[in-house]
Amino acid sequence: MSKLKIIRYGAWAAVIVLAFVTAVTLITQVIAPSANRSTLQPAAIGGPFELVNAAGETVTEADLEGKPSAILFGFTFCPDVCPTTLSEMQGWIEALGPDADKLNYLFVTVDPERDTPQVMGDYVAAFDERIKGLSGSRQQVDAMLQAYKVYSKKVPLDDGDYTMDHSAAVYLMDADNRFFGTIAYNEAEETALLKLRRLVKETPEAS
Incomplete structure (x- = not known):
C-alpha cells in the first residue's frame, strides 16, 4: 500500500x-x-391557591412550604384513574419508609360540587392518613387548576348524571412550591420512587 x-x-x-x-x-x-434544574421547572406551573381541608381549615401554598409535595387532581366519583393512583401513592408512602414523612401528599378535587371537604377527607382516609383531601368553592378550585395547568372538563352521561375528564399525572413540587416534574398515570413503581427520592434528596429543607 x-x-x-x-x-x-x-x-x-x-x-x-x-x-x-x-x-x-x-x-x-x-x-x-x-445540571441546572431550573430548565425543568416552568414558572407557569404552580402558584398561590386557597382551598379547604376536611376539618374546614383553609389551606394555601404557604402551608406546603418546607416540604416537597406530590399532588393528584381528581374526584371521588372517578371510576378507575383516581383510586388506582391513590393506591399507588399509598404504596409509594410505604416503600419510602422514613423519607415518606418528608413530603406532602394532596388529592385535590376537580369536582367541588359533589366533593365537599368532608367527602374528600373521608375518601382519602381509606388510603393513607398522610394523604390530605382538599376542596373549596368552584372559583377556588378553578383558580388552582388554572395555576397548575390542569385539564378538567365535565362530561354529561346518558342517565343525566356526569363524570369528569381530567389530567391524570401526579404533580411534583419542591419545598418552595416550584414545579419539579410529574409521575405519569400507571408509571412503573421503581421509576416513581426514583423521582420521589430524588425530589427529597434535592430539597435541602426536607433533609
Whole structure:
C-alpha cells in the first residue's frame, strides 16, 4: 500500500471518529438531564391557591412550604384513574419508609360540587392518613387548576348524571412550591420512587 493511500485512510478514519464523537456529544446533551434544574421547572406551573381541608381549615401554598409535595387532581366519583393512583401513592408512602414523612401528599378535587371537604377527607382516609383531601368553592378550585395547568372538563352521561375528564399525572413540587416534574398515570413503581427520592434528596429543607 502506498504512503499516499495510508495517509488518505488515516484522514478518513479521523473524520469518522470525529463525526462519531460529535454525534455522541449531541445525543448526550439532549438526553442527559441538565445540571441546572431550573430548565425543568416552568414558572407557569404552580402558584398561590386557597382551598379547604376536611376539618374546614383553609389551606394555601404557604402551608406546603418546607416540604416537597406530590399532588393528584381528581374526584371521588372517578371510576378507575383516581383510586388506582391513590393506591399507588399509598404504596409509594410505604416503600419510602422514613423519607415518606418528608413530603406532602394532596388529592385535590376537580369536582367541588359533589366533593365537599368532608367527602374528600373521608375518601382519602381509606388510603393513607398522610394523604390530605382538599376542596373549596368552584372559583377556588378553578383558580388552582388554572395555576397548575390542569385539564378538567365535565362530561354529561346518558342517565343525566356526569363524570369528569381530567389530567391524570401526579404533580411534583419542591419545598418552595416550584414545579419539579410529574409521575405519569400507571408509571412503573421503581421509576416513581426514583423521582420521589430524588425530589427529597434535592430539597435541602426536607433533609
